[in-house]
Amino acid sequence: MRILTSRPLLLAVAFAIAALAFWRQIELGVPSTIAYATAVAFAYAARSSKWVWIVAAICSLLALLGAMIDQPTAWHDLLARSLFAIWAPAYPCAKALTERAERECLAGIVNWSGDAIISQTLDGIVTHWNRGAESLYGYMSEEMIGKPYSAVVPSNHGDECSGLKQKLRAGETVIQCETTRICKDGSRLDVALTASPIIDSIGKMTGIATIGRDITDKKRIDAERQRMAEELERRVEERSADLRRAKEALERSNRDLQQFAYVASHDLQTPLRAIAGFAQFLQIDYGGRLDAQAEDYIRRIIRGATRLQELIQDLLEFSRVESRECSIGPVDMNEVFERSLDALHAAIQESGAQVTKDPLPMVTGNPFHLGSLLENLIDNAIKYRTEAAPRIHVSYVQEDDVWRFRVKDNGIGIAPEYGDRIFEVFQRLHAASDYPGTGIGLSLCRRIVTRYGGKIWVEGDVGRGSSFLFTLPKPAELDGAHAGATANETSSATDRGDQE
Amino acid sequence: MTQRRLADILLVEDNEDDVYLTRRGFERAKLPVTLHHVANGCECMAFLRREGGYEDAPVPDLILLDLNMPRMDGRQVMEAIAKDERLRTLPVVILTTSKSDADLLEMYKLRCSTYVAKPIDFDQFESVIEGIQSYWLNVAALPPKEF
Numbered sequence: 001m002r003i004l005t006s007r008p009l010l011l012a013v014a015f016a017i018a019a020l021a022f023w024r025q026i027e028l029g030v031p032s033t034i035a036y037a038t039a040v041a042f043a044y045a046a047r048s049s050k051w052v053w054i055v056a057a058i059c060s061l062l063a064l065l066g067a068m069i070d071q072p073t074a075w076h077d078l079l080a081r082s083l084f085a086i087w088a089p090a091y092p093c094a095k096a097l098t099e100r101a102e103r104e105c106l107a108g109i110v111n112w113s114g115d116a117i118i119s120q121t122l123d124g125i126v127t128h129w130n131r132g133a134e135s136l137y138g139y140m141s142e143e144m145i146g147k148p149y150s151a152v153v154p155s156n157h158g159d160e161c162s163g164l165k166q167k168l169r170a171g172e173t174v175i176q177c178e179t180t181r182i183c184k185d186g187s188r189l190d191v192a193l194t195a196s197p198i199i200d201s202i203g204k205m206t207g208i209a210t211i212g213r214d215i216t217d218k219k220r221i222d223a224e225r226q227r228m229a230e231e232l233e234r235r236v237e238e239r240s241a242d243l244r245r246a247k248e249a250l251e252r253s254n255r256d257l258q259q260f261a262y263v264a265s266h267d268l269q270t271p272l273r274a275i276a277g278f279a280q281f282l283q284i285d286y287g288g289r290l291d292a293q294a295e296d297y298i299r300r301i302i303r304g305a306t307r308l309q310e311l312i313q314d315l316l317e318f319s320r321v322e323s324r325e326c327s328i329g330p331v332d333m334n335e336v337f338e339r340s341l342d343a344l345h346a347a348i349q350e351s352g353a354q355v356t357k358d359p360l361p362m363v364t365g366n367p368f369h370l371g372s373l374l375e376n377l378i379d380n381a382i383k384y385r386t387e388a389a390p391r392i393h394v395s396y397v398q399e400d401d402v403w404r405f406r407v408k409d410n411g412i413g414i415a416p417e418y419g420d421r422i423f424e425v426f427q428r429l430h431a432a433s434d435y436p437g438t439g440i441g442l443s444l445c446r447r448i449v450t451r452y453g454g455k456i457w458v459e460g461d462v463g464r465g466s467s468f469l470f471t472l473p474k475p476a477e478l479d480g481a482h483a484g485a486t487a488n489e490t491s492s493a494t495d496r497g498d499q500e
Numbered sequence: 501m502t503q504r505r506l507a508d509i510l511l512v513e514d515n516e517d518d519v520y521l522t523r524r525g526f527e528r529a530k531l532p533v534t535l536h537h538v539a540n541g542c543e544c545m546a547f548l549r550r551e552g553g554y555e556d557a558p559v560p561d562l563i564l565l566d567l568n569m570p571r572m573d574g575r576q577v578m579e580a581i582a583k584d585e586r587l588r589t590l591p592v593v594i595l596t597t598s599k600s601d602a603d604l605l606e607m608y609k610l611r612c613s614t615y616v617a618k619p620i621d622f623d624q625f626e627s628v629i630e631g632i633q634s635y636w637l638n639v640a641a642l643p644p645k646e647f
Contacts (some may be wrong), residue, residue, distance in 0.1 A: 183601045218638075266568050271621045273597070274517035280622040281524070302621075320601070498515045 004338075048101070049094035056090040116212040118200060120149045122165065127207060136191075138184030145209040154188065168197040168208060178215060190219045216381045246371055261319045268312055276305035287380075305436075314440035317372070318425070318447060330475050331367050333360035333374075337394060339367075340375040344382070353382050354389035360396055361403050364475045369448045374407075376441040378470050381409035383435055384466075402454065410465040419458050446469070507533045507637045510560035512544040512577065513595075514569040521622065522564070522595075525629040533633065536560065541572025546579055548587055560590065562636050565612075567596040576594060578610040589643040593632055 038224055063082035067075040108134065116133035118125050126149050129141035133380050137152050144151070167175055168253060175195045181186050191212040198207040279301040282290075291297075337357050348355060354380060363370065374394070381392045397404045414422065424442040447472045449456040460466035507528075513519050519537055526535050528548050532560040536557070538544045544565070546552040567574035570576045575592065591613040596603070616632065619625050634643070 044550075090646065141561060142514045179563060262631070269620065270515050270518065272616060273521065274515075275624045276620050277517070277521045277625070314601075 049097040052090050052097060053093040053169055056086050057084045063493065066261050067393055078175075099171050113211075117213070118149065118210065119207050119209045121207045122279075124149045128209075133212070136183075136189070136212060137181065152183070154182050164195050165208065168195065169205065175198065181212065181318050188216055190216045217474060230397055257319065261316055264312055264316060269309060272305050272312075276309075279305070286344050311438045313439075314438045316445070317427065318440055318444050322479055328364060328366050330362050331365050331370055332362055333370065333396075336360075336367060336370045336374055339371050340378055343371070347379060349381050351382050351385060351390055353392060354391045355394075357394040359397065360405075363472045364404060364474055365452055365472065369451070373448045373470070377407040378446050380441060380468070381466075383437065384409075384411040386410065386412055386429075386481070399471070399476070401474055403474055404469060404471050406467050408465065408467040413460045413462045413464050413466045414458055415462050417480075423456065507561040508558045509533050509535050509562045509564060510516070510547060511537045511564045512539075512541065512543070512569070513537065513564070513566045514539050515566075518566070521625065522629065525622075525626045526622055526633075528626060529630045529633065531630070531633045531637075533637070534558075537583070540569045541574065541577040541580075544577050548581070548584075548590070561642060562632075563590055563592045564595045564632075565592050567594060567598060567607075575606065575610070578607065578612060582610060591635065591636060591640070591642060595632075604643070 028250065037203060047410045054229065060083055064079055067078040067082060071078050072221065076347055083450075109130075111130045113132045116136040117128070118126060118133050119128040126144045126147055129139070129144040131141075134140055134145070139151070150454055164175060173196060177195075178190065178192050181191050192215045194211045196209050198204050198209050253405060262425045279298050283295070283298050283302075286297075307425070327341045334357070341355060344355075347353070378392055378394075383392050391410045394405065396403050398404075416427070423442050423446040425440060444457050444467075449472070454473065456468065456470040456473040458466055460470050511519065511522055513522065523535055526533055535569060536547070540549050543554075544563075547554045547557045548560075550557050557632075565574045565577060572580075574596070578592065581590065581592065592617045594607050594612045595617075595618060597618055604615055613636075614632070616628060
């Protein structure tokens, strides 16, 4: 029934009745019937302007046929009047229908929008309340239209509407703001509002349109994100504080350790020297007046003190691998080798050892560490000898990104099951009386090699000699540079080996 | 240069045993020296400056300085000597137990004359003392005494 109340249809019916009256004065018959039928058809077809045109076209055809049949002689006149009767109402009817369709389309968009679209008068009385507003605020449009908009405004926001109004009156066209609204059930909503003025055809502001969107979730997510960011920051802060504390503890512990090493180096050795020294005085001053057992005791005291000092010295050396401040740079292993031989001169002479080497490469490290490493390995090879004169050879091969060194000897060898144990501090496989030493040498070697990111291990078996292997990082920028530098040293090293 | 008179050597050492060992070393080597002993850095500076009971102290030909001592240690003595216009020409031999790199470096930075680590074996210690004596009192030409 809604269709009949619309203006274009009323217009069409009015035209149809006028046309009918016009025809009645002349004559009744087919044209009037057609005109009447046309008007009625318009009324029913008026759902769309397209159908107005289609019905008009069909009726025109019928009018033509009717006129020619009814009045074969004067059909022109009749047809002209019929066409006028049909097309005269068709045009305004179609135009009105098109406009109405557009309006309905827009109204549909507004009405079905998920956002709450509301219009109100300047006095704050709601004039439109779409479905979005219904679902957002919980009020049905029937409940709100004609009522004050302030129903959804929290009491402490009372002057907000007038503020909006004043701004819009002042000429601002669009205002966006975030605010709070109250729903029908009393809950509060965070909404983003866009307000714009409603202006009539003569430019006078008649009301305000607002589009509201629920931003409760967005607000909640923002707050959550903010909270998480703060939480993260707090955790990072905590973590950094932990790390700082750990670092300080480590530094303190390192200082303590260095202090301990220093105390060990100085304070432990002072009484030791007194023990050894005064025992020697006993030997010197009372030499003739003591019996053999007393002499033996004194010898043992001196030997014990000397050994204790060796232990202290070696432990200190061991602890210094980490604590000693040392420069790391390219080191020529050939020079390291020569220096090691110098340091071991006495042991080499005494044992008649032959120590030889291939040309050795440059490595990255500290000369003292590397010297200590090679010296200990060669010293070990000399110490754990068989009846035969020790023959020791130092060589290396190139692996992916490391040099792998090998110190091979013809000594007593080592059972594979002890391969790891010998690198532990104070782990010895033989009594100190059989093979002198403190049991620190190889662990010192491992500590040094590990410090440079390398590995050390032993190969061989009992009675077949042993090979100590270790890896050291290859200095990338020195690749190949060593070959020429070391070529002429092969002979000298071999010479030296032959001499010894 | 040799045998002109008894050389004065000042031993700065807090440990009595070490003092005894050193004194014994000098005695056994039968060296023509007078060994003066002070037990810490403060006494050492008093001796060198002839203050507080040391008014009659001789200017030593050589100072044997231990590093770790109570009250004023060897480092502070080295610093004080280096700052003192009259004392800085005195040869100072560091005679100590510690062979730590840090100590060695620090002492040579403070321009000590020699750094010697005491060996534990008395025979070796004796030869060290003989070495010090023969080098510093016989081989080396020392600065003239100013006072």
